[in-house]
Amino acid sequence: MKVITSVNNSQVKAWTKLNTKKGRLKQGKYLLDGWHLVKEAIRTNASIETIMVDPNFKHMQEITVPEGTDMIQITDNVVKHLSDTKHPQGIFAVVRIEMQQDVQPENATGAWLFMDNVQDPGNIGTMVRTADAAGFTGIVFGNGTTDIYNSKIVRSMQGSQFHLKMVSAPLDPWIDAFKEQKKPVFGTELNPKARPYNEVGKHSDFALIMGNEGNGMQKDLLSKTSLNLYIPIVGKAESLNVAVAAGILMFQLKN
């Protein structure tokens, strides 16, 4: 196995750049940090280019290296250089970003989550994980949504990106296509005049749109949906966290 001991090694430099948006876009790859994520990538046949591992990594015997994947040994200093966690486990993988270009809105089935300018990495990752748990088919990241392979999002997705169809595209054509096929597109707004979320039944094929943390959904998208939903606030809080709201809605709406 190839061994890399210096943080000045050119491969290490290239991997380190995957901690930046620019680096991820340029190389078309992102970084997994930790055994849970690497294991899930292997199990789901994700497109793994390289696995980097500290020789003292404690699950070394359990790693099954997929065909076509390089395995490289890295030393403790390289591990610390690559990780942005306090206690890295000593295993990483470089994964190719494969947004589903083949998924067109016209042939999408099942339940879909559309993100309209959601900003916080923890919220985005948690929503992906929740969509997976709720049995959703895929996610469309609208134009304003943050670069989705930064380390915080990857950490909070907990591998759910490998279970869902992940599409980065403008939301308008997706909304149009769903409505054309008579599949409901539910918008969300903090507006007591919208429809209470628990009055619209359960559905198999539909889309749910969640908006920006501070500003909610864009006005022009709100006017394009089939129906806009509202979660009634009973107490004195002004609003719900967007990932919590998405969880309540996804579990309520999904058949």
Add this chain to the structure above:
Amino acid sequence: MKVITSVNNSQVKAWTKLNTKKGRLKQGKYLLDGWHLVKEAIRTNASIETIMVDPNFKHMQEITVPEGTDMIQITDNVVKHLSDTKHPQGIFAVVRIEMQQDVQPENATGAWLFMDNVQDPGNIGTMVRTADAAGFTGIVFGNGTTDIYNSKIVRSMQGSQFHLKMVSAPLDPWIDAFKEQKKPVFGTELNPKARPYNEVGKHSDFALIMGNEGNGMQKDLLSKTSLNLYIPIVGKAESLNVAVAAGILMFQLKN
């Protein structure tokens, strides 16, 4: 108005210590950072000791200083020294920690959230905010739950601590008292043999217990509840984020 311009001033030193658990425990106070929180503390008659404000703070005219509260002018360098956010707004308040010692489990009414060793500040704060939105009466922070007035929790509670009864106490006597009064105590576990959460109806007086992010609820507490609930996972995610799960359960169970 008194003006403080130096970070070496003894009051500034005391305030800075409120950014540590030790300092909060010793002084029995915590810090609010930002207009939304300070405004909500004023509106709800929280026990505010001091308001500190930059003379350039843009909502200066809207501040109504409660009787018995000191208002002190601080300069930009002091603002930056006190805040742990990138873009502080220039207003802070020192608030006395007043856990409701008078609330005993025997006379608690309504819906209560019990936290058993929840660790992540963002999760704890989001759960407090969601409990408020769902119309819960109060929260009991069990012994293992993190110090609840650290800056991250305070930020994500968004002022909901002023709307709820906040109790720090061992959970056992609370569970016992609720059961004695025939109020259901719902535990939660990641166990398909537990009762699906949507099969137990809606309730006015009850308790919901949420457990630790990695390990769930303590075993001995699970065995003391009226019933343990489970949110069926349909997709391939292993679990839900605890704050999302709490949101789904609170909105499902609360009458």
